[in-house]
Structures are given as C-alpha cells and as structure tokens.
Amino acid sequence: MPYLIDGHNLIPRVRGLNLQQLDDEQALIARLETFFQSQRKQAVVYFDQAQPGGSPDLKRAFLKVHFVRPPAIADTAILQHLRRLKGEARNWVVVSSDNEVRRGAEHLGARVLSSEEFAVLLNVKREKSKKRIEPSGDDIDFWLKQFQKPS
DSSP: OOEEEEEHHHGGGTTTTTTTTTTTTHHHHHHHHHHHHHTOOOOOEESSSSOOOOOOOOEEESSSEEETTSSSHHHHHHHHHHHHHGGGGOEEEEEOOOHHHHHHHHHOEEEOOHHHHHHHHHHHHHHHHHOOOOHHHHHHHHHHHHOOOOO
C-alpha cells in the first residue's frame, strides 16, 4: 500500500528531528527515502511551504515530495490527493495525527496511521539498519573451508 504523509506533523515524532532544525524537512525526506526503498513501497509526503529558494516538488524512486504553496496547506493537499484517487483511496495509508486529516481520510476510504505509530516503525527500521551483525568464528571457519582450493 502506498502512503500519504503529513510531513510537518511527523517531524516532531521522529527521534532526532524537530521543527526548529533548519534542515528538518531534508532530514525527514532522507529517512523516508531509505525506509520506503527498503520496503519497496511508494509514498508521497506533503509539507507546508518550502524554504525560500527551495524546490516545490521532488521525485525520488519511492518517494514524491510536495511543498505546498500558501495559502494552501498540506492538510488540504492530502485530502485533495485522496479525492482525486476516488475509490482507489482505500488502497492508501495516510500518516497524520491531525484529527481533521484523519477523519477526512477515513471518510474517503483510506487507512489511517498516526504519526506516532509511523514514527515507531521508522525508528525501529533505522535502528535495525544501524546494527551490524558480526560473523562468528565458526561461520568464518566454515566459509574458509568451503572456498579453499583442493590440495
């Protein structure tokens, strides 16, 4: 299932990110890109307005990014996206803890996941990717024997 994400709603719930950071959007985009690439799922993230001089839209392999221009806001853009999908909205997951967005998404048939719930998934995936599994001595001996040239 593809995801629609309320970016600024998610940032303060992700470990190591906060809305006061100058690069908070870029940091979240990097994490989302890694996460969705590993999951092989598509996602679209919406932010309320870009940094001055920043690009309004970005497209990556598994992630599309939209910076909504004022006076519009990301909440409205997410719901408009779902309306354009019509019956296909039921195949999407909306990530937001904003009650209005959640109610609207459910009304349009989408599944809803709170930003807190999604942040847990994002943080767990990041922790797992940081852990490096070292081979045991027995594993090394086994593979050395497998690849030794016969005498």
